């Protein structure tokens with residue numbers, strides 16, 4: 001047995017204490033281990049230092065594994081309504097497009113809420129065109145949608161939309177814990193880039209390991225296909241991931257792909273049914289602004305964190 005394997009270790013190095021909440025990431029411990037090894041190694045000889053480091057790594061693996069190693073391997077974010085309240089910007093972009101092309105349509109909030117049941121902008125335009133008996137060709141729809149996407153990007157670039165509480169925190173935690181970050185959305189890829197650029201900074205799309213967006217699959221949510229596509233890209237098992245969604249369509253898509261889902265309802269989806277979700281909270285929570293549980297289980301400290309997701313993953 002190593003000489004420094006004593007009782008006082010928990011007081012002296014609280015990071016190592018079994019069940020300690022102080023440890024968020026296994027990787028955070030490495031500098032502490034080395035420091036400890038250096039102080040305790042009898043002759044400061046490299047052999048003892050290395051041996052100490054290896055021994056402590058073994059110790060940590062066995063004593064702290066459950067608390068430190070994130071069991072969740074991937075967090076998959078929906079975009080609209082989940083990362084940010086973007087649907088009003090989409091609605092404005094649609095209406096300005098109709099005006100530009102002199103289409104006599106206007107989607108008020110009530111109409112738009114109903115139309116959100118049809119996921120995807122092109123699909124939504126097509127559905128409405130048929131509803132008002134003004135069928136449009138696919139080429140016309142593509143032209144309208146292209147303009148709408150440009151307008152949406154401009155609106156987002158104005159910087160008036162911020163990420164919902166806790167989103168940036170959870171993204172940072174995932175990065176620190178080496179948990180993969182994925183996006184699965186029905187919205188267009190340029191819209192995702194625009195939102196992330198405006199909120200997290202230019203090029204922040206690269207923080208994500210995979211972004212499955214828009215027409216990457218032919219069948220949009222509530223089909224699980226976009227989730228399957230995202231998982232497949234990074235070879236993750238649905239059982240080791242969590243989806244963060246805001247809508248019933250998104251929830252059905254994620255759950256149908258076998259992924260446990262946390263719902264943060266958005267302004268347009270607050271009255272939808274989320275009985276299949278593992279947790280429904282008003283937002284992801286921050287230390288300054290803890291979340292409130294609405295349905296299912298929720299974190300006691302009001303923060304949907306990587307360690308909480310790792311605890312509840314089944």
Ligand code: XBP
Pocket residue numbers: 078079080081087090116118119120121122149184185186187188191214221247250
């Ligand atoms: C929400 C949507 C999207 C947007 C419009 O997507 O239904 O269709 O309203 O986006 P999600 P596009 O919640 O999956 O992010 O016009 O680019 O399709």
Ligand code: MG
Pocket residue numbers: 078079080081082245246247250
């Ligand atoms: Mg959504």
